Amino acid sequence: MSEVPSIAPVVIIGGGVVGVSSLYHLAKAGWKDCVLIEKNELTSGSTWHAAGNVPTFSTSWSIMNMQRYSAELYRTLGARVDYPTNYHVTGSLRLAHTSERMLEFQRVRGMGRSQGMDIEIVGLNDIKSRYPFLETHDLKGALYDPNDGDIDPAQLTQALAKGARDMGAKVVRFCRAASARRESDEWIISTDKGEIRCEFVVNAAGYRAQEVGRMFGRVVPMMVMGHQYLIFDEIAEIAVWSKEHGKKLPLLRDVDSSYYLRQEKTGMNLGPYERICRARWATADDPMPDDFSFQLYPDDLDRLEWYLRDAVERVPILARAGLSKVINGPIPYTPDGNPLIGPIPGVPNAFEACVFTFGIAQAGGAGKVVAEWVIEGKTEWDMWSCDPRRFTNYTDHQYCVDKGMEVYGNEYAIVFPRHTWPAGRDKKLSPLHERLEALGGQFGPYNGWERANWYAQPGDDTSERATETFRREGPWEKRVREECLAVRDRAGILDLPGFSRFEVDGPGARGWLLSLITGAVPQPGRIGLGYFADDDGRIVTEMSIVALNENSYILITAAMAQWHDREWLEKHLTKSSGIVITDVTADFSCQIVTGPASRAILSAVTDGDLSKEWLTHQTARIAGRDCRLLRISFAGELGWEIHSANADTATIFESVWECGKNHGLKPFGMFALDSLRLEKGYRTWKGDLSTDYTVLQSGLERFIRWDKARFIGKRALVDERRRGVKKRFVTLTVDASDYDAPYMSTIWRGDEIVGEITSAGYGHRVNKSIVFGMVRAAWSEAGTSLEVEMFGERQKATVEADQALWDPHNERIRA
Numbered sequence: 001m002s003e004v005p006s007i008a009p010v011v012i013i014g015g016g017v018v019g020v021s022s023l024y025h026l027a028k029a030g031w032k033d034c035v036l037i038e039k040n041e042l043t044s045g046s047t048w049h050a051a052g053n054v055p056t057f058s059t060s061w062s063i064m065n066m067q068r069y070s071a072e073l074y075r076t077l078g079a080r081v082d083y084p085t086n087y088h089v090t091g092s093l094r095l096a097h098t099s100e101r102m103l104e105f106q107r108v109r110g111m112g113r114s115q116g117m118d119i120e121i122v123g124l125n126d127i128k129s130r131y132p133f134l135e136t137h138d139l140k141g142a143l144y145d146p147n148d149g150d151i152d153p154a155q156l157t158q159a160l161a162k163g164a165r166d167m168g169a170k171v172v173r174f175c176r177a178a179s180a181r182r183e184s185d186e187w188i189i190s191t192d193k194g195e196i197r198c199e200f201v202v203n204a205a206g207y208r209a210q211e212v213g214r215m216f217g218r219v220v221p222m223m224v225m226g227h228q229y230l231i232f233d234e235i236a237e238i239a240v241w242s243k244e245h246g247k248k249l250p251l252l253r254d255v256d257s258s259y260y261l262r263q264e265k266t267g268m269n270l271g272p273y274e275r276i277c278r279a280r281w282a283t284a285d286d287p288m289p290d291d292f293s294f295q296l297y298p299d300d301l302d303r304l305e306w307y308l309r310d311a312v313e314r315v316p317i318l319a320r321a322g323l324s325k326v327i328n329g330p331i332p333y334t335p336d337g338n339p340l341i342g343p344i345p346g347v348p349n350a351f352e353a354c355v356f357t358f359g360i361a362q363a364g365g366a367g368k369v370v371a372e373w374v375i376e377g378k379t380e381w382d383m384w385s386c387d388p389r390r391f392t393n394y395t396d397h398q399y400c401v402d403k404g405m406e407v408y409g410n411e412y413a414i415v416f417p418r419h420t421w422p423a424g425r426d427k428k429l430s431p432l433h434e435r436l437e438a439l440g441g442q443f444g445p446y447n448g449w450e451r452a453n454w455y456a457q458p459g460d461d462t463s464e465r466a467t468e469t470f471r472r473e474g475p476w477e478k479r480v481r482e483e484c485l486a487v488r489d490r491a492g493i494l495d496l497p498g499f500s501r502f503e504v505d506g507p508g509a510r511g512w513l514l515s516l517i518t519g520a521v522p523q524p525g526r527i528g529l530g531y532f533a534d535d536d537g538r539i540v541t542e543m544s545i546v547a548l549n550e551n552s553y554i555l556i557t558a559a560m561a562q563w564h565d566r567e568w569l570e571k572h573l574t575k576s577s578g579i580v581i582t583d584v585t586a587d588f589s590c591q592i593v594t595g596p597a598s599r600a601i602l603s604a605v606t607d608g609d610l611s612k613e614w615l616t617h618q619t620a621r622i623a624g625r626d627c628r629l630l631r632i633s634f635a636g637e638l639g640w641e642i643h644s645a646n647a648d649t650a651t652i653f654e655s656v657w658e659c660g661k662n663h664g665l666k667p668f669g670m671f672a673l674d675s676l677r678l679e680k681g682y683r684t685w686k687g688d689l690s691t692d693y694t695v696l697q698s699g700l701e702r703f704i705r706w707d708k709a710r711f712i713g714k715r716a717l718v719d720e721r722r723r724g725v726k727k728r729f730v731t732l733t734v735d736a737s738d739y740d741a742p743y744m745s746t747i748w749r750g751d752e753i754v755g756e757i758t759s760a761g762y763g764h765r766v767n768k769s770i771v772f773g774m775v776r777a778a779w780s781e782a783g784t785s786l787e788v789e790m791f792g793e794r795q796k797a798t799v800e801a802d803q804a805l806w807d808p809h810n811e812r813i814r815a
């Protein structure tokens with residue numbers, strides 16, 4: 001047993017596969033003397049009992065990136081570090097019972113191709129030839145992923161540990177982190193073997209991450225489920241088939257029945273994700289024990305009966321096998337099922353790499369990402385889907401339990417674009433919530449805030465079932481069109497609670513903002529858009545800047561960006577600057593009133609000067625309540641945002657609503673807003689705007705002030721401009737009838753993939769299916785004919801001019 005060193009650049013807490021992979025990748029990147037501490041033996045948490053499946057399939061671009069990287073790493077790791085990993089690349093068949101499932105497969109196949117993977121869609125005969133023991137009569141087809149496989153999780157961890165140690169890293173076993181404190185900008189980690197002083201710390205404590213998080217004052221949003229798989233004895237047919245073919249059967253995932261079935265030696269391993277599932281350690285009378293190393297829960301087979309029967313019907317030879325072992329172990333879940341990888345919100349030089357539900361498949365990629373976060377403070381791939389800051393203060397314990405159970409029970413469910421999950425709702429309600437509900441509001445959560453997505457009319461189908469479709473058409477579509485056309489012809493009102501809002505005050509605030517954004521800071525009285533780039537010129541975020549005076553600004557940004565953007569601002573603030581940032585998100589609300597009649601409506605209720613031009617703001621009163629009117633509209637029509645204290649929002653709404661009746665004012669929702677903004681070429685954060693692209697690639701050069709002496713990202717952007725921008729943001733219109741293109745669909749020119757889609761939808765004012773995407777610069781000229789792949793079919797698309805499809809000269813918005 002080694003003793004702990006007193007000092008190290010990085011301390012990783014937790015020796016499961018993820019912590020060890022992080023150590024390996026840090027060492028590989030040249031940070032050779034980092035330390036990992038593990039309270040027991042390596043792998044003693046969830047890792048030792050994992051089934052070891054290593055899929056690449058994901059409907060998330062970044063998760064697919066991580067898993068693809070892992071699979072590539074595992075292929076060569078054993079040889080590279082001279083330690084066996086027992087990795088089998090078997091391929092996998094993912095079965096489809098429904099046409100919608102086939103569409104999901106087609107979509108993922110497209111994404112996989114973009115990432116260089118040859119995923120195939122196969123028919124029934126092909127399925128049978130790859131897996132002769134399978135009942136196929138009720139199937140539509142399958143997705144075949146040749147890269148899928150399985151690995152021994154303990155050997156994988158040991159191989160990564162050997163690789164890390166060989167490069168100089170230190171692993172200290174039986175060494176528990178007990179507490180952490182900050183001293184002179186460094187962390188002191190107290191362990192039961194002494195203290196370690198370090199610059200950076202990583203919480204890789206798996207299902208114990210919440211316990212370790214508390215040492216840093218952080219409540220990790222997570223819960224723990226009991227997850228089981230069953231191992232069956234030898235089945236003669238499988239033994240014979242394997243011998244004859246010299247390989248294992250492909251792994252089978254019957255996703256519509258919600259289980260996987262994998263060849264284990266010459267028997268089988270069945271792993272269901274049950275709809276009726278069980279949270280563990282979730283209540284006061286079931287506390288997490290101090291130590292659960294290498295332990296399992298008792299078998300809980302009743303829950304699995306249905307899945308076992310279903311699997312026997314699917315692969316009848318399974319009926320002949322005896323059950324030899326049940327594994328029932330702890331598996332941690334975040335509220336959306338993705339892990340936490342990245343900076344711990346509000347805690348300096350501390351990162352999370354924990355709460356993995358597919359940690360074996362993701363550890364390789366996660367280790368790479370953790371090393372990048374620690375060493376460079378940024379990652380190659382945009383990793384927002386796993387960023388700890390995506391959850392904010394609404395994720396209380398019950399929320400985590402409810403969402404974790406929902407995600408687990410629907411682990412293989414199709415993610416439909418208009419569907420919202422029912423658990424953990426109503427965490428934050430607008431002062432208008434009940435009012436809007438009575439008007440037919442159908443809500444969805446945005447950073448915990450419920451916002452109306454669309455407004456149903458009596459008789460509309462508002463069931464969850466109706467949203468389980470990829471088709472554009474659905475009960476909402478007629479209403480969304482009506483809402484868009486009301487905004488075009490008369491006026492609409494949209495309640496937007498939860499806009500993130502920061503007040504920035506202090507002498508020098510203007511200069512400070514100028515150093516952060518690529519462009520200009522608006523003059524007092526005006527509003528501007530600020531783009532925040534990283535050192536590589538990639539887009540970190542976008543905020544609206546409301547200039548009150550030289551020294552005071554309000555920054556407004558996406559609801560879900562609250563913690564992320566606040567941290568970016570605070571990170572770049574020096575203590576001596578005298579600038580103060582105050583997060584006032586919870587105090588204010590925003591309503592958009594927009595459309596040609598909006599001036600007439602507002603003029604009857606406000607003392608504000610509605611002749612003030614576009615991109616100005618003013619304080620005003622409506623119904624005797626103070627508010628700030630911003631002359632902007634994300635919908636792209638004449639309009640104002642009314643920002644008011646929460647307490648005044650309802651009064652203001654009633655006043656506008658009452659007057660609006662005579663002008664055909666209609667409530668509209670987020671679905672309509674999304675359609676309207678597409679027609680205006682307005683990008684959304686973490687869809688079109690992400691660190692996967694630079695400001696220049698995103699077509700935002702007009703927001704760069706090259707004459708500024710300095711701003712973050714300037715050098716990289718100057719270089720990129722000189723070298724020539726290699727890919728560019730484009731707007732395409734597509735010949736699409738039934739569907740709009742899903743996120744990260746591929747864009748083709750002839751036989752080549754030349755780009756990908758960052759957002760898409762239908763524009764009701766222009767009557768077109770619209771796509772925003774990034775394409776190679778050579779194909780970005782207006783008028784270029786391309787094809788957009790939608791669910792496996794290529795549709796003709798045309799690159800539009802670099803201007804909005806609707807009101808390109810902003811005449812309506814300036815009216």
Ligand SMILES: Cc1cc2nc3c(=O)[nH]c(=O)nc-3n(C[C@H](O)[C@H](O)[C@H](O)COP(=O)(O)OP(=O)(O)OC[C@H]3O[C@@H](n4cnc5c(N)ncnc54)[C@H](O)[C@@H]3O)c2cc1C
Pocket residue numbers: 013014015016017018019037038039040041042043044045046047048049050051052053054175176177178204205206207208212227228229293327328329330331353354355356357358359360361362
């Ligand atoms: C039955 C089952 C089957 C599974 N099958 C698969 C699969 O096929 N494929 C897949 O990808 N995933 C699978 N998983 C999930 C997988 O096991 C986990 O995602 C993965 O093991 C997580 O690894 P980790 O390193 O994050 O956490 P862990 O393996 O839990 O490691 C965390 C470590 O931190 C240590 N630790 C905790 N607190 C402290 C402290 N204070 N000080 C020091 N050390 C501490 C613990 O002792 C532990 O060793 C399965 C899970 C279960 C339950």
